[in-house]
Amino acid sequence: MLLSAYLITLNESEHLAEVLERLQGVDEIVVVDSGSTDGTQDIARRFGACVVHQDWLGFARQKAHAMSLCQGEWVLSMDGDEVLQLGAIDHIRTLIASTPMNGFTIPRHEVFMGRPMTSSRPDQMMRLYRKDKAEWDLVRLVHEHVEVQQPTGRIGPHMIHYGNDTVAKALGKINSYSSLKAQQKLNAGKRGSVAKMLLSPLGYFTRYMLVRHFWKEGLPGLVYAGLQAGYAFLSEAKLLELAKKQATSTHVQS
DSSP: OOEEEEEEESSOHHHHHHHHHTTBTBSEEEEEESOOOSSHHHHHHHTTOEEEEOOOOOHHHHHHHHHHTOOOSEEEEEETTEEEOTTHHHHHHHHHTTOOOSEEEEEEEEEETTEEOOSSOOEEEEEEEEGGGEEEOTTOSSSOOEEEOSOEEEOSOOEEEOTTOSHHHHHHHHHHHHHHHHHHHHHTTOOOOHHHHHHHHHHHHHIIIIISOGGGGOHHHHHHHHHHHHHHHHHHHHHHHHHHHHHHHHHHHO
16 A cells, blocks of 8 residues: 655755655555745655655645645655654554555654653644545645544654744744635635624633643743734734725725
8 A cells, every 4th residue: 555745845955855754665655845945855855755746736735736736545644843753663664554544644743942842742733644534724834734624533652843942943933824714714804893803712722721731841842832822913913904905905995
């Protein structure tokens, strides 16, 4: 049974070698790159990946394109800054040889402020699935989502995510992702409210600190939860701004 791994990349040289090293044992690695200038493509080829250039289509469409290039019945979706636990591929190959499931989530722990945060509850990311049972939601601009037909389950091996490993890097992503989130909500007909802008950060902070136990991570957990609260605030603030701009434009045109 063929197992393909696919990644979308743009200047991922910092961690890509480690990412691809842990993917050794799959039958195929497909890397869709949108114009890296830091040697990402050379690193990928060195590990035997099939490297394809594709101008940026957006997160969901780029990943859907990458998945379409895979030959395997099962596909494993990874980012260029996510490193699987040692032995994960052997576990996955044994699992998919006989499972009735159509997909599995993989627990993901964040690296932040110098260390992996493994004491808190990880994100469960849908990353391993039968290709013919999965479809990307192409409407989403951010926090892209692949819909996998039931039944699905979870695997034990985890992955470590380096994408938000410093405060500065996390802030940069929060700024860009909150803009995409606001536009996504506007496209869905939402206009936002001051009440939600003020209350949603509290909900995010509470969820991370109490529900996901980020309090166990000490200062990094506290800071990370605060940043997520900031993301919630900025998403709603930008939505209000976009809605106001749209209303003004409509009024002027009429």
